Amino acid sequence: MALRHAVLAALLDGEYSGYQLTKIFDVGVSNFWYASPQQLYAELTRLEADGLVAGREVVQQGRPNKRVFTVTEAGMAELAAFAAAPPKPLLIRDDLAVRVHAVDRLDPAPVIAQLHERAEEAAAKLALFEKMLVRLRGDLDEETFLRQGERVGPYLTCLGGCRLEREVRDWCLRTARTLSERAAYTRRELP
């Protein structure tokens, strides 16, 4: 059970409803964990049943009421035990990289287009994360914040997200350029 802990960690940032969590996990919680809405609603139900989070009804006007959740003491204990246990290895599954691996034997055109799209998505995420960094550190510069800020966890993971998206963007563009040049070369040589 792994999503549990990701949800508990996310709820340390404040009270969130299932819907709000879907927004957070849709981007991937600064890019290290993705979860679908259905997963989140199911997990929140289980977490509440297990007493690791507590729900609270928030009455809203102009929009549907919502239930927001906070981590209980039992939840904190669960998180502490999790943090002390050996971590599972980083899991990556990249559909696009599978295409690149096989690209010599296939039509490279769609793959090149997909690489450009992925590069743009990565650039957009990078911009988003960089804004989030500014918001998190307030008026402090990065160095000072990392030394003296009270809540550096999300900042550190967001820095990781930035690194990743920057690399994804650059790798996609580099790869697309390589494949385009090879395609151009082939067209000149073999008609």
Next chain:
Amino acid sequence: MALRHAVLAALLDGEYSGYQLTKIFDVGVSNFWYASPQQLYAELTRLEADGLVAGREVVQQGRPNKRVFTVTEAGMAELAAFAAAPPKPLLIRDDLAVRVHAVDRLDPAPVIAQLHERAEEAAAKLALFEKMLVRLRGDLDEETFLRQGERVGPYLTCLGGCRLEREVRDWCLRTARTLSERAAYTRRELP
């Protein structure tokens, strides 16, 4: 079904047995797809039943016989259709980053230790991938190989793996240092 295509792509590099594929997918096929042995044996059975790969018994002396697989024409068609379809978004799940996200509210000591371990693993993978790059490009330099080499797919994905592992290593070390310094500061201030 996503593992299918990863297996088909891996089998473009040559004939492999289930066991050999477990070695390849254990590292993560240059770090973009991990699969367990059980998954691979099951998937190979299904791929063969669907006629996308063909198995061939190889008699060995001194060790058990093995069945090696090649991609059939139907398999190539499947791969081509896959490559032209829109890719699924990059999936990442990082157990260690969950810990870092929550680290303000927990004992940072085990997390710092885990970050150092992860950094070492990443460095080891990086070294492995860099050796693989040298092997793949032979006596050509990178630029020439990327322009003229026949099989650049695996090289390009391996370059991506290098980028990722380098970032993971650096992020882990940076994060560990930040957390250690904060821990030292806290110990001086609050006893």
Next chain:
DNA sequence: ATAGGCATGTAAGCAGTTACATGATTTA
């Protein structure tokens, strides 16, 4: 002798995806 590598699986259970379902309010 014992550990490690080669080689291939089965079975049970848990996690994750896809499709479906509902309904109110705000914005274009």
Next chain:
DNA sequence: TAAATCATGTAACTGCTTACATGCCTAT
């Protein structure tokens, strides 16, 4: 008046993990 956002789920299915199982050969 249609589309988007807020808000929360259920059900069926597929994919993945964990545990178990077997057996031979090689190197220490």
